[in-house]
Amino acid sequence: xxxxxxxxxxxxxxxxxxxxxxxxxxxxxxxxxxxxxxxxxxxxxxxxxxxxxxxxxxxxxxxxxxxxxxxxxxxxxxxxxxxxxxxxxxxxxxxxxxxxxxxxxxxxxxxxxxxxxxxxxxxxxxxxxxxxxxxxxxxxxxxxxxxxxxxxxxxxxxxxxxxxxxxxxxxxxxxxxxxxxxxxxxxxxxxxxxxxxxxxxxxxxxxxxxxxxxxxxxxxxxxxxxxxxxxxxxxxxxxxxxxxxxxxxxxxxxxxxxxxxxxxxxxxxxxxxxxxxxxxxxxxxxxxxxxxxxxxxxxxxxxxxxxxxxxxxxxxxxxxxxxxxxxxxxxxxxxxxxxxxxxxxxxxxxxxxxxxxxxxxxxxxxxxxxxxxxxxxxxxxxx
Amino acid sequence: xxxxxxxxxxxxxxxxxxxxxxxxxxxxxxxxxxxxxxxxxxxxxxxxxxxxxxxxxxxxxxxxxxxxxxxxxxxxxxxxxxxxxxxxxxxxxxxxxxxxxxxxxxxxxxxxxxxxxxxxxxxxx
Numbered sequence: 153x154x155x156x157x158x159x160x161x162x163x164x165x166x167x168x169x170x171x172x173x174x175x176x177x178x179x180x181x182x183x184x185x186x187x188x189x190x191x192x193x194x195x196x197x198x199x200x201x202x203x204x205x206x207x208x209x210x211x212x213x214x215x216x217x218x219x220x221x222x223x224x225x226x227x228x229x230x231x232x233x234x235x236x237x238x239x240x241x242x243x244x245x246x247x248x249x250x251x252x253x254x255x256x257x258x259x260x261x262x263x264x265x266x267x268x269x270x271x272x273x274x275x276x277x278x279x280x281x282x283x284x285x286x287x288x289x290x291x292x293x294x295x296x297x298x299x300x301x302x303x304x305x306x307x308x309x310x311x312x313x314x315x316x317x318x319x320x321x322x323x324x325x326x327x328x329x330x331x332x333x334x335x336x337x338x339x340x341x342x343x344x345x346x347x348x349x350x351x352x353x354x355x356x357x358x359x360x361x362x363x364x365x366x367x368x369x370x371x372x373x374x375x376x377x378x379x380x381x382x383x384x385x386x387x388x389x390x391x392x393x394x395x396x397x398x399x400x401x402x403x404x405x406x407x408x409x410x411x412x413x414x415x416x417x418x419x420x421x422x423x424x425x426x427x428x429x430x431x432x433x434x435x436x437x438x439x440x441x442x443x444x445x446x447x448x449x450x451x452x453x454x455x456x457x458x459x460x461x462x463x464x465x466x467x468x469x470x471x472x473x474x475x476x477x478x479x480x481x482x483x484x485x486x487x488x489x490x491x492x493x494x495x496x497x498x499x500x501x502x503x504x505x506x507x508x509x510x511x512x513x514x515x516x517x518x519x520x521x522x523x524x525x526x527x528x529x530x531x532x533x534x535x
Numbered sequence: 536x537x538x539x540x541x542x543x544x545x546x547x548x549x550x551x552x553x554x555x556x557x558x559x560x561x562x563x564x565x566x567x568x569x570x571x572x573x574x575x576x577x578x579x580x581x582x583x584x585x586x587x588x589x590x591x592x593x594x595x596x597x598x599x600x601x602x603x604x605x606x607x608x609x610x611x612x613x614x615x616x617x618x619x620x621x622x623x624x625x626x627x628x629x630x631x632x633x634x635x636x637x638x639x640x641x642x643x644x645x646x647x648x649x650x651x652x653x654x655x656x657x658x659x660x
Contacts, residue, residue, distance in 0.1 A: 281543070282569045283623045285647040288611045289599050296597035297613060304595070304636045349598040349632065397569075397613060397623040402595055 153244045153387050155417050159535045161247040161258075162374035162381035165194025165367035166491045171480050172331045174361040175268050179208055180221045182482075183263030186363035187222060194367040195378045196257060201367075203228040203255025205242035209264055209274045209483045218261065228255040234391065235518025236431055239364075239487035240525040243387040250370045260490075263363030264482035271359065274483055280395040289348060292356060292434065294396035294520035296348035299436040301402040303350065305451065308439065310350050312454035314341035316435035317354050317477050319463035324474025326464070327503025331360050332478045341435075355435040357476035357485065364487040366494070371535075382494040383535060385511075386418030387527035396520040403451075407444035407515065407524040414513075415446070418528040422446040425528070426509045427496045428468060429489040431517035432475040438462070441515055442470070445526065464504055472496060473503055486516035490527060497531045510534050542570035545584065550651045553644050555587040557618055568620035589642035591616040591655070598631040610634045614655055616642070628656040 167189025170182035177185075183206070191198060204226040208214035215231030230245040232238060239260055246258035266274040279290065288294065302308045318338055324330035336354065344352035374381035390406035390413075393399045415421055422445060430441045439453030447468065448456040456462070462470035471477070473492040476485040493512035495501040510533045516525040540548060542558060546569075549556040558570045562579030573580050596612035610631035615621045626634045627645070638657060645654035 285650060285652045286611050286623050286625055287599065287609070287648070288623065293597050293599060293611050297595040297611070300597060300636065301595040346598075346600050348600065397621060402613075 153247055153417055155419060157247050157251060158385050158417055158419065159383045159530070160251045160371050161368050162371050162383045163366055163368055163490070163494045163529070164374055164377040164379060164381055165190040165196065166365070166494050167191070167193050168362065168364045168491065170263065170265070171329055171362045172360050173268050174265055177265055179210055179264045180217065181263070182265055182361060182363035183208065183218055183261055184221055186263055186365040187259060187261045190259070190261070190365035190367045193379060196367060198222060198224060200257045201259045202226050203246060203249050203258035205230045205246050205258060205260040206262065207231050207233045207238050208262065209266065226255065234389070234523035234525070236433070236484035236486040237389070237516030237518035237523040237525040238484065240387065240490060240514055240516030240527050241389050243384050243490065243527050244389065246368050247384050247387070250368060256369065258368040259365060260368070260487065261363070261365040262484060262487050264484070265361045266483050267359050267361045280397070283395055283397055291520050292348040292351060295434040295436055296351045297396065298402045298440070298521060299350050299434070302436060302439065305403055306454065308454035310342060311338060312439070312458050313350070313355055313435040314338045315459060316432065316438045316457050316462070317341045319457065319460060319466070320432060320471050320475040320477035322460070322463040323472050323503060324478035327474050327479060329502045330474040330479040331358055332474070351434060357433045357481040358478065360480050360482050362480045362482035364491050366487065366490060380498050381532065382497045383530050385420070385528045385530045385534060386414040386416070387525065388413035388417065389523065389525040391523040394519055394522050399521060403440070405440050405444050405521050405524055407441050407526060410524045410526040411445035414526040414528050418530070420511060420528060425511050425513045426469070427472055427493060427506055427512040428470045429493045429512065430471060430475070430515045431485050431489055432471055432477050433481070433485065433517060435477070437517060438470065440521070441517070445513070445515065469506055472501060472506065486518070489514035489516055490529070493529050497529055542572055542582070546570045549584070550644055550653070555589060555642055555644060555653055556584040557587045557620060558582045559585050566618040566620045568622055587642065588617050590658070591640055591642065593626065593634060593636055593638045593640060594621055595636055596634045608632070614640055622653060624653055624655050626655045626657065
């Protein structure tokens with residue numbers, strides 16, 4: 153979105169359900185529980201929802217399935233599927249739809265039961281024809297090859313990758329909602345089972361159940377709800393490929409573009425951001441996105457994350473809920489970057505609540521580093 | 536024309552005959568891969584096919600770890616051909632962990648999952 157839409161919409165409710173293991177529930181059950189939680193948070197009813205923004209890992213028409221399950225007939229539906237970044241991307245389309253009067257209450261929602269249903273990543277994606285015969289393990293082989301190239305070009309080390317996981321766990325240890333809360337050291341990560349060189353199983357996100365939901369309204373009525381509104385100051389998407397074999401430079405993501413446009417719309421810069429919530433499907437993601445979003449120079453991400461610099465008490469709070477590596481990762485994590493950023497600004501984060509957060513960044517990744525969406529959220533003070 | 540072949544079919548047909556053909560744009564002269572009906576560089580639609588030199592270098596690589604009883608570890612990598620296109624493949628003839636970035640490799644037509652595919656081996660000399 154452009155500066156013209158800065159602050160035109162606000163998040164007035166967030167909710168989640170089924171974190172960890174949601175035995176006996178389908179993905180749509182978890183989705184609906186998340187929707188109820190967010191509407192309750194906003195003091196709204198299901199009948200108030202007239203805009204639905206949803207995709208799921210199952211089905212070819214998941215947004216219609218969700219509307220049907222929830223028992224609503226929205227005036228506006230967006231089911232654009234760009235992987236885990238979809239839910240950050242919906243901040244743009246929800247803002248546009250709200251601003252244009254196409255809907256008055258926008259519900260962004262997701263749910264998955266993939267841990268208890270199968271124990272591994274559930275996806276409707278077809279293996280790409282020119283990759284499938286080589287049996288890459290989807291999606292880790294793609295991220296492993298990005299990590300290998302980053303190490304080759306910039307001297308990034310496995311220890312630095314491990315420190316991303318260690319920092320995520322350090323945040324998660326304070327978050328009662330996080331799935332993995334036990335201690336984790338650099339040696340634990342390095343010594344864990346290798347899955348796709350150079351990544352061990354501890355360099356990989358969790359496989360959990362879980363759902364999340366966000367309720368948004370136009371800014372002009374955002375102060376009429378129980379919780380402090382969190383304004384969307386900027387959000388922008390960029391994509392560079394779908395299949396990893398089509399990624400031009402494995403060390404540079406489209407986050408460079410999505411970040412630049414989101415910062416421009418919000419009128420702020422990386423040094424203004426007080427909390428950073430990134431889609432950390434693998435440890436290399438955090439390093440790539442910190443570089444591409446401008447928190448450090450290209451190639452310096454490894455040094456930037458080293459030795460607790462993004463952990464509690466470090467120089468930059470990153471993934472303050474524990475991220476996809478330690479908090480929750482139900483197939484697509486993107487919506488949780490927005491929820492944690494919003495809660496940090498509202499002051500009701502479930503784990504470590506940072507002080508006086510006015511500006512936070514949520515970044516979604518989709519596919520195999522394919523789609524990048526950056527959102528900048530702000531408190532009333534930032535309008 | 537029931538025997539007409541689209542870009543994917545043309546590539547696969549050549550492969551089945553032991554040839555690695557790459558699509559090249561008649562307008563801008565650039566190669567692309569995977570095969571398409573248009574050039575993703577200049578959007579020209581006049582595409583011709585050229586025999587690949589088969590010479591390339593490993594751009595990046597990983598080892599997919601797999602239990603020995605399921606066949607053991609194997610290599611997945613990206614190779615950049617001298618023609619300027621990159622493709623996913625694997626390097627055979629050396630241990631999967633020995634495949635290194637920048638290694639010079641040569642293509643050959645092998646088989647994977649029961650179909651002919653482009654594979655690579657380390658270049659000699």
